[in-house]
Amino acid sequence: MLWQxxxxAADLVIRGARVLDPVEGIDARLEVRIDAGTIAEVAERIDANEHRVVEADGLILAPAFVDPHVHLRTPGREDEETIASGTAAAAAGGYCAILAMPNTDPVVDSAVTLAALVETARREAExxxxxxxxxxxxxxxxxxxEMGELADSGAVAFSDDGVPxxxxxxxxxxxxxxxxxxxPLALHCEEPTLSHGGHVHEGRVAAELGFGGYPSVAESVAVERDLSLAGYERGRVHVLxxxxxxxxxALRRARVAGVTASGEATPHHLVLTDDAVRSxxxxVKMNPPLRAEQDRLALLEALRDGTI
Ligand SMILES: [Zn+2]
Structure with a gap:
């Protein structure tokens, strides 16, 4: 369940934008009319009538994004992010829905904590x-x-994101x-006895700079384990x-084998490598760390073929 x-509901006509919709196969300069919050017409020329007109020359108009991995830092660190500020940022960035992770302070591990969040979202979420x-x-x-109770209170999934x-x-x-x-379970896959709290990929850059390395296998061994367990238990998992x-x-093989699994990658892992750590x-130090060019290319390939 989602709350806001x-x-x-808006009555708008958006003019001048390049309308992009890969699903509908649209890529053209078109006008869009919205009646009471619903797209009512997409055409070359639309009369505004009583609708508010948004001039969008030079902008792209596309279906909104959904971000399934957000840290709102509420409760506990409202000085960093609140439900109001985080959802306003989402709206400004073109996101129509977000899912917030539970590694807050306190952790969202009880129905009481979750209920308070839901209440705040009903008041604040944009x-x-x-x-x-x-x-x-x-x-x-x-x-x-208490997963049953938490699900009844509206939890959309379960995750110990941040720690395995x-x-x-x-x-x-x-x-x-x-x-x-x-x-589903959303899994932060990390074998801590191999990662040793590191933030830099084990490889040439870490060696040259003198950082303790966090090897790829510290992630992949945990991904393999969790996908094996998910297959065995016929569970549903999302690899973070x-x-x-x-x-x-591992994810590609598991999906082919019939495991109900999905996966995600962050934008920074798609565009950066551990080379950036030289700065x-x-x-650019993070968990999991930025990895090698071959890893970045593998993520891009997986994004293209739908594995991610
Ligand atoms: Zn996270």
Whole structure:
């Protein structure tokens, strides 16, 4: 379920934009009329009548995006992001819906915390927002949350994003419980005994700069494990922020084998490699880290063929 505040439905005519819609096969300079919030007409020339006119010369008009991986930092760090500011940013960037991760402070691991978020979203959210709840209490990887209760309270999926569920046994039980709620698990795949809290890809750049490396296999071994468990339990999983070619291969193979799995990649993993770390800009150190050119190309390929 998604929530937002009540907004008046718009009557608009948008003029001058390049209208792009890959699904409908449209790429042309067209005008679009919106009646009470619904697209009513797409044509070369539309009379505005009483509608407000938006001049959009030089702009692209396209179906809005959905971002399934957002950190609103609420509750706990409202100084960084609130539901109001995060959803306003989403709207400004062309997003019509977002899903927020539960690694806040407190973690969204109880129906009470989730209910408070839903209430705030109903008051503040500029675009529809949905909330994931944690897989484990406090995201400590020790005991499962009350998934049934959280699903009933509106959780759209479960995730310990930011940290992995390190125990395979616990992951198996999470898949079993999540299945009963008909919600997927969104998985941060990282084997902590291989990543060692690193932020730089294990390779030439890390070696030259003297950083402890975070190897691709620290991700792919966890992706392989979770996809195997999902196949075994017939669970539904979404693999978060893929970074390594080996992980992409694993996801592609699992999907071909019939596992109900999807995956995502971040824009920065699609356009940057660990070469960017040479700048020593702390913004390019992240988890999972920026990887090698062959990994970036594998992500692009997977995006094109629908694996991602
Ligand atoms: Zn995240």
């Amino acid at each position: 505040k009540e907004l008046p 675009v529809p927002v949905g909330f994931l709840a944690a897989i484990t209490r406090g995201q400590r990887g020790e005991e499962l949350t 569920v390190a125990s395979a046994g616990l992951m198996r039980r999470a898949l079993q419980y999540a299945s009963t709620t008909d919600r 922020h893929l970074s390594a070619a080996e992980s992409v291969d 020593l800009d702390p913004n």
